[in-house]
Amino acid sequence: MxxxxxxxxxxxxxxxxxxxxxxxxxxxxRGRAFEWYSAVVSTEYVDPYTNRTVWSVSESGRFGDSSPKEGAQGLVGVPRAADRDPEGCAPDTRFLVPAPGGRGAAPWVALVARGGCTFKDKVLVAARRNASAVVLYNEESHGNLTVPMSHAGTGNIVVIMVSYPKGREIMDLVQKGIAVKMTIGVGTRHVQEFISxxxxxxxxxxxxxxxxxxxxxxxxxxxxxxxxxxxxxxxxxxxxxxKKIIGQLPLHTVKHGEKGEVEDVQEMPAPESTPGSVLAANLSITLQEEDRSEGNNLPSSSTSESALQCDAGFKEDAGEDTALLEMGRSDLEHGRPVS
The missing domain is CATH 1.20.58 (Methane Monooxygenase Hydroxylase; Chain G, domain 1)
Known part of the structure; x- marks a missing residue:
């Protein structure tokens, strides 16, 4: 098979x-690929208590989506009513820009808090005051994180976002009348893929x-x-x-010199044929005695007696068989049935 x-x-x-x-x-x-740029923020101011220049730089900002990716610099200005309205959403918002030695400075950078209005509104309010850049600091709940900003329609003004701690640090200095100079530089390009x-x-x-x-x-x-x-x-x-069927088959031994066919073998019913099965008919295993030449090697006394007994029995059986055959033949010749 x-x-x-x-x-x-x-x-x-x-x-x-x-x-x-x-x-x-x-x-x-894959969906559309979204890219954004980090911003390098550098600040510089003179500590009034020690009269020493404090300078810091970090890549902690993030450019807005519609902002040109280019640098900008200037003195930092905050809303005059920063305590009440740090977001700078009102159209008539005025900004406080401390200058070293009381001199007026241009250009300048607007620093406002996130919230209160849209990013676009904040940028347009500062742009009308001739700000060279707008810096938004994130809400306190976001910690040191920055988020994407959408502000289409704001022109070529540079817009970045910084973290809440960084923004509040600069805001406190400016409110104290300390002039803070900020320089914005282009940082690392980031590519982020979204799945639609x-x-x-x-x-x-x-x-x-x-x-x-x-x-x-x-x-x-x-x-x-x-x-x-x-x-x-x-x-x-x-x-x-x-194997079981073969083991149940009868065994008949035919001795040397015995005539006639075996007729008293018990017939076994043949099992039904099934796929893959083995059918076995009635088997007769004949075991023949060894050659007479080998038998002659046995002791002469016992062998002779056995041979005489077997010869006498064989003659008697042969005589009976011959008489039966003769009777059957005569019956057939006279047309009588054979008993």
């Missing part, structure tokens, strides 16, 4: 994984398809394995049945 090759379960799993990888790497699986909603659906469908294919292959694999194991068990059962 030719056995079919059993399927490999790993084939279905590998195919499903390839399908999922194709879905993820497909052009439609359609891509998520596509990947989900691919994943579900992978699971269905894997499950189908596993079911098919174990069914074939069960059938294969059952066929092997059936073959062993048939062999055991055949």
């Amino acid at each position: 030719a056995w079919r090759r059993r399927p490999e379960a790993g084939v279905g799993v590998r195919g499903a994984l390839a399908l999922l990888a194709l879905a993820v790497c497909a052009p439609g699986a 909603g359609q891509s998520v659906v596509f990947v989900a469908i691919a994943f579900i398809t992978m699971m269905i294919i894997s499950l189908a292959w596993l079911i098919f694999y174990y069914i074939q394995r069960f059938l294969y194991t059952g066929s092997q068990f059936g073959s062993q059962s048939h062999r055991k049945e055949a």
